[in-house]
Amino acid sequence: MTRLFNDPAAFADEMIEGFAASHSHWVRRVSGGVARNTESTPDTVALVIGGGSGHYPAFAGLVGQGLAHGAAMGNLFASPSSQQIYTVAKAANNGRGVLLGYGNYAGDVLHFNQAQERLRAEGIDCRSVAVTDDISSAPVAEHSKRRGIAGDLTVFKVAAAAAEAGYSLDAVTEIGERANHRTRSFGVAFTGCTLPGADTPLFTVPEGRMAVGMGIHGEPGIDETDIPTADELAELMVEKLLAEVPAGIDLKSSPTPVRVVPILNGLGSVKYEELFVVYRRVAQLLDRAGLQVVDPQVGELVTSFDMAGTSLTLFWVDEELEALWAAPCDAPAFRRGSVTAAVLSPEHSSLSPATELDIPDTTPESQAAAPHILAALTAAEAVVITNADELGRIDAVAGDGDHGIGMERGVRAAVIAATDAVARGAGAGTTLHMAADAWADKAGGTSGALWGLALRAVGDAVGNAVKPNANAVATGVVNAAAAIMRFGKAKPGDKTLIDVLVPFGDALTAEAGTQQSITQAWGAAAVIAQQAADNTAQLVPLMGRARPHAEKSLGTPDAGAVSMALIINAVHATLTHGASPKENP
Structure with a gap:
């Protein structure tokens, strides 16, 4: 379990602060994460990567010469917000466009896409590559639905090397996509991980058993088996990966041995010596299959706090990809060859100062409605805090168990922002807009993005001109659902808050x-x-991290749907008599 922390809610921020302080030769802290602390070559593509905290050395440990230019860092196991990604990308931009790289999780997709749209609107050419290497999370026919796990490293490394070599944004993007197509991973776990301040792990595995096909956010495996020997585990992982050779690679007809980079990744608690024992057998099996091993990696590269587990990645290289993989780089957690010493960036403020947003003009009627919106958000805060543990328990049945934590972070931030809006004389629409932005920024993750969209849609509908009425609010709620379905791709029946x-x-x-x-x-x-x-208890999830574990969730309602209903009921209480019900789901 995670033992060393102060306030669990401050863990991610304090971790980033300490990381930047201890690695100032490579990185500087910027609003939203970290960026290189060395001068990059002007007029080159910038690679900005990111995801939730809790996976070191991903993602901050991969920022440096020849690797990423910046990393947007979300809260624990929660995607960074679009604002965080945007500010890191702005800090990292070298003038020739930005490639965003991230694992294929719903929250990351939402936030990175929003940041991409914002950057493009400002004239910064921006593309994205979502890593989809985990073969356990979807069949090959649905490759685009797969999760990104330790294969992040291969995609980020070669894309960064291409950027460093002066490739165009189109070419860097193609390299990243090609690497993703040629990367496959498979993982197992013996225990779950425990977040700072939590009493229990996000999932458990019975004594003597092993979870097969787990994710890196505390998601349980898709199956269980008895714990094998080290050799048997190596055989299982190699067998799974060789059963799915990427399209375009023919092991039988190739005139020369096909070349592959194997990565045996520790997830947090499996020791290096154990990994070496497993890799011994992996190497034998790859040689027996007629493969030429290139630059094997054994160690902790994408972790999950204290999870006891490991994953094997095979990166099937071609001549260009191999050269880019071998290109020199110098980052805190990954170094190759010898790079030319870079000049440290000039002294500057690494954290952007907070700017106070102007309050648009409003009418007395709309201004008078703003305190009622604050009361509704305060009631939502109370009911979320009361039920945060239960929401986490529901989410952990088939997901990563962080829904309650994320909702609590988001609604707290929304209340603070709405309080400020009301104090400054904002109208109803502006109050909701400020709450929306704060929720999305502080919560991160899927729920943060969706609640940000929802509150903004209602704010658009009620505006700042008149007193909100039932028709305006109803229009806002309908528009909120439409916005979430448009950005999140969910639809009724997928077992989400949309239901x-x-x-x-x-x-x-x-x-x-x-x-x-x-x-x-x-x-x-x-x-x-x-x-x-x-x-929703009678549905199986078709979206998000719970989708690979669909059958496990049958009989349990969706956490996002439950929190939505709790908040709706809490808001109704404020409309009737100002109460804040704290009923359990």
């Missing part, structure tokens, strides 16, 4: 059409929302 938000929005619209007050309309629609949340 609550869509019927709630439809019911609210119907009730508002009968000229009822917002209190009456919301109350009637809240009944529908609660029933919809309960009904």
Whole structure:
């Protein structure tokens, strides 16, 4: 378990501060993460990588000459927010465009895509590569749905080397995509990991058993088996990976041995000596298969706190990819060859100072409604905090167990932002917009992105001109659902918060059409929302980290749907008599 921490909520920030202080030769802290502390070649592509904290040396340990130009660092196991990614990319930009690299998780996809759109809107050419190397998380026919695990390293390394060599953004992107296509990984775990301040691990494995096909965020494996010997584990992993050779590679007809980079990755608690014993057999099996091993890597490269587990990655190189893989680099956690010493960046403030946003003009009617929005958010905060542990428990059945933590971070930030908005005389729309941005930025992860979209959509609908009524709020809720489905790609039946938000929005619209007050309309629609949340127990997840473990979640409601219903009911209480119910899911 994680033993050394102060306030668990401050762990990620304090970790980044300490990392930057101890590796100042390579990195400097910037708003949202870290960037190179050395001068990069002007007019070259910048590679900005990122993901949740808790995976060191990914992602910050891969920032340096010949590797990434910056890393956006989210909270523990939560994707960085679009604001974090944007600010790191701005700090890292060398003038020839930015390539964003990240693992293929719903929250990362949402936030990195939003940051990409924002950068493009400012005239910065930006592309993305989502790593999809985990063969356990989806069949080969659905390769685009696979998770990114230790294969992050191969994709980031060769893309960075191409950027360092002066390739165009198109060419760097193609290199990253080709590397992703040629990378496959398979992992196992003997125990789950425990986050700072938590009493129990995110998942458990029975004594003497091994989880097969687990993720790197505390997601349980897709299967279990008895713990094998080191040789048997090597045979299992090699067998799984050789059963899926990437398209375009023919082991039988190649005139020369096919070349492959093997990466045996420790997830946190398996010791290096154990990994060497396993790799001994991996090397024998790859040689028996007629493969030419190139620059094998054994060690901790993408971890998961104290998880006891390991994964094997095979990177099937061609001539160009091999040369880029072997190119010199110098980062805190990954070094190859000899790089020309780079000049340290000039002294400057590494953290962007907070800027106070202007408050748009509003009317007295809209301004008078803003405190009611703050009261609703405060009620949401109370109910989320009360139920955070239970929301985490529900999420851990088939996911990574961090939903309660993420919701708590987001709603706290939203309340702080809304409090500031009200104090400065903001209208209803602005109050919701400021709360939305704060929620998305501080929570990160999938829920942070989605709640940010939702609150902003409602803010757009109510505006700053008139007192919000039932029709305006209903329009905002419907637009919120549409925005989430557009960005998150979820639809009703996928076992997400959409299964609550869509019927709630439809019911609210119907009730508002009968000229009822917002209190009456919301109350009637809240009944529908609660029933919809309960009904998700009969669904299997088709989106997000829970999707590979779909059957495990049958009989348990979706955590995002439950938290949505809790908040809807809490808001109704503020509309009726100002109470903040703290009922359990």
